[in-house]
Amino acid sequence: MIKEKKVSSRFIYFFGAFGGILFGYDIGVMTGALPFLQQDWNIENAAVIGWITSSIMLGAIIGGALAGQLSDRLGRRKMILIAAVIFVIGSILSGIAPPNGHYFLIAARIFLGMAVGAASALVPAYMSEMAPAHLRGRLSGINQTMIVSGMLLSYIVDYLLSGLPATMAWRLMLTMAAVPALILFFGVLKLPESPRFLIKNNKLDEARRVLSYLRPKETLESEINQIQEAAEQEKLASQNTSWGSLLSSKYRYLLIAGVGVAAFQQFQGANAIFYYIPMIVENATGTAASTALMWPIIQGIILVLGSLLFLVIADKFKRRTLLTLGGTVMGLSFILPAILQKVIPDANPMMIVVFLSIYVAFYSFTWAPLTWVIIGEIFPLMIRGRASGVASSFNWIGSFLVGLMFPIMIATISQEAVFAIFGVICLLGVAFVRIRVPETRGYTLEEIESMEESRQAKQKSALLERAGL
Known part of the structure; x- marks a missing residue:
């Protein structure tokens, strides 16, 4: 070798x-x-x-x-x-x-x-x-x-x-x-290959060599032991759970929360902007889309700056607070242009692009990164692999459908009306977060699971009390 x-x-x-x-x-x-x-x-x-x-x-x-x-x-x-x-x-x-x-x-x-x-x-x-x-x-x-x-x-x-x-x-x-x-x-x-993969495939010597490149010698063996324990737990989880386990009363609430956030992230319409901003500018102003290629660069700069802002504030605010703030501003940024167009028909057509830039700014440090943070935090070990896969699939499906349907929608109804629909979805996403998504910042996976079990117990107790039992 x-x-x-x-x-x-x-x-x-x-x-x-x-x-x-x-x-x-x-x-x-x-x-x-x-x-x-x-x-x-x-x-x-x-x-x-x-x-x-x-x-x-x-x-x-x-x-x-x-x-x-x-x-x-x-x-x-x-x-x-x-x-x-x-x-x-x-x-x-x-x-x-x-x-x-x-x-x-x-x-x-x-x-x-x-x-x-x-x-x-x-x-x-x-x-x-x-x-x-x-x-x-x-x-x-x-x-x-x-x-x-x-x-x-x-x-x-x-x-x-x-x-x-x-x-x-x-x-x-x-x-x-x-x-x-x-x-x-x-x-x-x-x-080199991932040490986790090597350990799961019983290649301890190779894993030890790879980790020696990256870790202090004194922590090497303890980390190998931790990886081995985690691998055993995952193996046990895969043996004791099935796809049906995702819908059991114990995990259903968390599955709905994680999958819902992943789906809302796409159906809020962000990718309609990222894929079609030159077309959006063309529809708004009448100028050729091929001459509007500076706008994607502006949107890209906003996205990068927003992602850097998230790195600074990620652990300083609650997940639900940031999602609520972002979703509310995003929804209003889509709905207000449609309202203003009705009230002020002669308003500057570039107004919609300004509002879209506000949308992108808030999306970039809230729903864009936090969706994946929540998916990584919300699922208990026993269902994490399958549940994360389902959530990711819904996210990709949403992205595909938005990319496919947006040009068809704006060929059928006005561009402002299409974005107003996305705006309503943004606000529905906020309502979903407030009602269905538990706070995950600062909690371990075990604590999140325990909070859900406590919530279910209270619900069951309340139902029994109402029934007079």
């Missing part, structure tokens, strides 16, 4: 973060490419626009579902390498789609989406398994920052390439995603 070279923790965290940047790039790149693609292929059918844009999310649903299972068999590192290869191939296939090859491009983006879904599951898992315990709490926020940085990078690349002829511009925008994918591939080649 070839002895692995020592790899610095900075190198590991950099390429873990780079996976998030790549994920964000592929999510955002179609924002700038779509106007040129529409111009090149003369696409006017709203359903075709929706399918081409959202197809990457359809692939992500498949990739996210497969990645977790395959990574338990093949290893985190190997699966990230496979995802990087799919990134490269999918990006190139997207860029060489034949003229008017709608179905070819949709298929290529579904294939590419499998890598997006895999990366969204694998990269944070790998980073958390490599990082020391005191850094794991920040990883959700850091991963969110890297994803939105990747989106901002894609918007900048789109803007820089916007001066090219239409047929060349969109092809280069999509193909350029292969460059960071290659960097990720060659970087991960130098990384």
Whole structure:
């Protein structure tokens, strides 16, 4: 066996973060490419626009579902390498789609989406398994920052390439995603396998060697013992629970809370802005979408700044407080333009874009990162794997449906009315949080589960009291 070279923790965290940047790039790149693609292929059918844009999310649903299972068999590192290869191939296939090859491009983006879904599951898992315990709490926020940085990078690349002829511009925008994918591939080649995976597969010596690169010698054995204990607990949990366990009275409330937050995050309409902001500006002002590529950059900067703000305030405010604040302002930012348009018909059409920027600002430090924090905190060990998978699936499905339906909706009703609908969903999300989601900041998983059991006991006692028993 070839002895692995020592790899610095900075190198590991950099390429873990780079996976998030790549994920964000592929999510955002179609924002700038779509106007040129529409111009090149003369696409006017709203359903075709929706399918081409959202197809990457359809692939992500498949990739996210497969990645977790395959990574338990093949290893985190190997699966990230496979995802990087799919990134490269999918990006190139997207860029060489034949003229008017709608179905070819949709298929290529579904294939590419499998890598997006895999990366969204694998990269944070790998980073958390490599990082020391005191850094794991920040990883959700850091991963969110890297994803939105990747989106901002894609918007900048789109803007820089916007001066090219239409047929060349969109092809280069999509193909350029292969460059960071290659960097990720060659970087991960130098990384070791996750010690958690190695221990679960009875490769203690290799796990000990990898951890020796990252931890002080005096804490090495205690961490190995902790990982072994956690692995045994997970094994016991998988043996003693089934999919049906998720709907048992003991866990149903927490499942509904976690899945509900994940679904609301998407159905609130954020991705409609991120995918279609040039189209939104075109509908508002009448100027060509291909000339509105500075707006995605502005939205991207707001997203990055908001994600950095979250890193500062994440543990200073209650989860429910931030979600309530964010959802309320987001809802009003969508509803007010529709009201103002009725009251002041001659108002500046760019008013809606200003309100959308306010929406993005509050989304970026509330619902965007906190959804994943809550999913990581709310589920007890016995159902965590299955419940997290269900919540993630609902999130991807919501993202796919919003991307698919938005252009169809604005082709049917006014843009202000569409956003007003999203605004109502935002406010319903706030109501859901206040009624159904328990506070998780500062509580252990065991305490959260205990609070739920106490709540159920009080409900049962109240029902018996009403029945006179």
